[in-house]
Amino acid sequence: MAVYADEKQRTFTLQTKNTTYQMKVDAYGMLLHTYYGEKTDNSDLSYRIPPDDRGFSGYAYEASCADDRLSSDLAPQEYSCFGTGDYRISALRVRNENGSQAVTLCYAGYELSRGKYSIPGLPAVYADETEAETLGILLRDPESGLEVLLQYGVLEELDIITRAVKVVNRTMGKVVLLKAASMCLDWLSGDYEWLTFYGKHAMERTLQRTPIAHGISAIGSVRGASSHHYNPFAVVCEKDTNETKGLCYGVSFVYSGEFLMETEKDQIDQTRLICGIHPDDFAWTLEPGESFDTPEVILSCSSEGFGKLSHNFHQVIREHICRGEWKNKRRPVLINNWEGTYFDFTGDKLVSIAKDAAELGVELFVMDDGWFGKRDDDRSGLGDWFPNEKKLGCSLKELGDRIVGLGMKFGIWFEPECISEDSDLYRAHPDWAVKIPGRKPNLSRHQMILDFSRKDVQDYILERLCSVLASAPISYVKWDFNRSICDKYSTSLPAEKQGEMAHRFMLGLYRVLDGMLSAYPHLLLEGCSGGGGRFDAGMLYYSPQIWCSDDTDAIERLQIQYGTSFGYPVSTMGAHVSAVPNHQTGRVTPLATRGCVAMAGTFGYELDLNKMTEEEKVEVKRQIEVFKQYYDLISDGSYFRLTSPQDSNCVVWEMAAKDASKALISAVYQHVQTNCAAKFVYPRGLCSDASYEVSLTDLKGDKKDRMQKQVLTGAALMRGGLRLPGADSDYAAWQIYLKKL
CATH class of the missing domain: 3.20.20.70 (Aldolase class I)
Known part of the structure; x- marks a missing residue:
């Protein structure tokens, strides 16, 4: 089993091969996040949450006479709400029919099932009954009746947990979702950094590593697409984490449209991460009985550094995101x-x-x-x-x-x-182009958006x-x-629903x-x-x-x-x-x-x-x-980053067979240096007690022998290192093949 529900302790524990994720319902119905990290048992970990009473952090009315009251402004919450006492960044913000923006979510039940949930109209991780389990936790606002279903998919062998949310309007009136994030994740303690991947056209996904300091940090896009400028993938890590050691958490948003990832370090050094659809262009109206599904987030945790974390994401994307005939078929050159x-x-x-x-x-x-x-x-x-x-x-x-x-x-x-103004389609259907009535549209590459x-x-x-x-x-x-995309407006939507256009665009693209x-x-x-x-x-x-x-x-x-x-x-x-x-x-x-x-x-x-x-x-x-x-x-193969282009003259990466039978190491010199020091790299993913033949791949087709073949043990290669050939010209490149004997 990967999901354990203890009704006596009121805990829910998700167990993967190497990690544990736990939640607990407190005495007042608040769903608390107690732990996510290296694997432990199913013990109740809520002892880690102190019942603090701090100035200017209120608590629920029902808790006013209790000695162990815990403010929603301090509690590590599984899905935070705006407007009722949590002043940090929030996952859910609504406008009720009376104009208020208050919502409180209390535990209302759970459901377990084999296999992996799916999301109507949206891409998501898929897995069968032998590969995954699903936990659904129902939360309800006791005052309005608004319901939120938190969905968790657990792929135990891959150390993957997915999260998505369904909001259902069980109230008597109209509710407008102003923000509906896909996940909230709270850490009680720790001094973290986060890795984000920024860029621009023709220079995407540049690694940036920054401390998570007091206050709010965010990446996102309001461009109608996930964008060149920030990628919807990030890593939160301990400060000493590197490729092979350290605790780190990865978050990948399974969505191609506008997104927001926010972190906040609060007054008592707790850290919160929120991920979901960007709220700036979002306002979704739910009539009574209607529901809204958020896109999915993929989570993974590694105590063995960035390399292991990347392998977890590589595997889930290759095997449980990519689909169809070309999922495993060799792609043509x-x-x-x-x-x-x-x-x-x-x-x-x-x-x-x-x-x-x-x-x-x-x-x-x-x-x-x-x-x-x-x-x-x-x-x-x-x-x-x-x-x-x-x-x-x-x-x-x-x-x-x-x-x-x-x-x-x-x-x-x-x-x-996209559509050109100079096109037969635009002349026939000018209303199909995205533009605001009475306002000239912003052009880019001389084109508009359909x-x-x-x-x-x-x-x-x-x-x-x-x-x-x-x-x-x-x-x-x-x-x-x-x-x-800008000038967001759809002639098919009434004025009060224009905040739905950007997400409906993505649903249309996926359709x-x-x-x-x-x-x-x-x-x-x-x-x-x-x-x-x-x-x-x-x-x-x-x-x-x-x-x-x-x-x-x-x-x-x-x-x-x-x-x-x-x-x-x-x-x-x-x-x-x-x-x-x-x-x-x-x-x-x-x-x-x-x-x-x-x-x-x-x-x-x-x-x-x-x-x-x-x-x-x-x-x-x-x-x-x-x-x-x-x-x-x-x-x-398993991909290893052996050096970084940001701090090494020679960029080296490795692909190793999962059974350690072979590996391919590629090296490219960014700059030619005279009288340079010897360059050693330390391969990974090999068998320590096996011997490997080490040879240089002939990339040029001239069959010149540029490196003498060697036989070295896996232990020698991984610990003693492999000396690379030097640069024999500007931007020299080498491929070295390791074959287990």
Whole structure:
């Protein structure tokens, strides 16, 4: 069993393989959070909560004569509420029909079940009855009747606990949800830091580590998407935590829209974390009997540092978020024509690139932006999802057949959520674009947003996408989204419900994605939002890989992919080899280095192979052979960050087989140094008493022996270290293969 309900002690204890999570109902019906951390037994841990009485922290009326009164302003609460005595950041805030914002939640019952709960219309972790258990705890406001169901999914073997909330209006009047977070987590003591991942377009998910100080700290997005700027994944940790030791907690929001993560250290050094939909653009009306489901949060705790925590998230995302045929199937090595041609191409040009690619072992050709409507630049055509046969010189089917005839798969780019003013769709349906009546809209990339909160818009886009997919041999779709949302207003909603638009937009997006994948279950979908602007667990429920960043520079990608790896597995990271000088930075890096970095992802190319030399083509062919050879290790191995790009001249990472039979270590020098010290790294995930053959992978295809083979024990490698080859040129890269003998 993973869930224990002790009705006598009134405790609920969630046990995973290595952790314990506990709650307790107090004498006044408040659901307290007693513990989350390293595994313990099912003992009542509420002794840790002192019955303090502090000035300016009130207590419940019923407790006024008690000696052990505990203020809601001090208590570690499982789901905090605004307006009735807790002055810290809160999870739930409502506006009652009488205008008040008060709500108090008291325990009203529980339910246990095998398997994992699901959430209507929203992505969530899935697991069967042998893999998970569900606990539901019902809370009720005794004055109004408002009900809140706290849902917990426990995946015991993975050290994963999920949380979601259902709010039900059992009152006699209308209730407006002003804030409905998915979780609240309180720590009674501890001096914590938190790791967040900030960025911008073409430089996403940069690691930032800061103390949780007195006051409120927050990350979030009001851009209509999870955004390039802050990722909906964070880690709370003890101050001495590193990759291999220390207590840390990970939080991943399974949602692709606007979010808010807040931390607060209070007056007595307690720490609170809140995660959920951002309240700034949110106000959801519940009529009597109606309910609202929050998106899900994935929680995990590790006492063995960030590395183990990352492995927990990698495993749950690979096995219980990603779905469908491509969940475990080998992804094809692809080539995308965007940086090779931009908008300037014909069908013949694309086929000429595809011919070269096929000869080198590339398996999928992806036609990017510019194949539809009037679309020769980014000023027109979005929304007109009809092939431009004049530009292509053939039909979409004829182009697809020619590429498939080369032995490749054929893929295509869409940006279904956006619309150009210069488009037939906008001229026919100007009310389908997101804009506020009487106010000129804010433009970005010369485009507007389609109102996906409207069912008629969803239905139209779904019909158009499926029609295109039915017309040609398309096996892959790149789904892009190239601007933030503002001017939020939907002509389909009354004025008092405009606060629902942003979340309804996300529900509409998920409905269209689900509909497309249901109609075409063999389709490989890659998510994209100007690169990594919507890289989150919510999108991974539909697309098992996401274009990691529009920055394809190999050296920049070291930091982007490093930050991404804390919460997301390598198998989800879209990574390509691009041309030099790089189109974003102008940097010139060796082809071997670009290949090495892109192999820490789904791997592909984004350039015009017709412009490569014969020597470079030989190297590309070798890279593809190497990637295919190590594919299982790369996509499903345990990922270890051996050094950080933020504090090391040489960035090193490792993929180790779960059975310790082999490992692949990749190293990239960020800067060339003269007379530099020897560089040692300490592999992990090996068998101490086994011997390993250590050899250098031939990335260039010239079969030069650059490092003599060695045989070393796992103990020697993990404790004595592995000495890396030095940098023999600017931005040198090495791959070292360890094979158990």
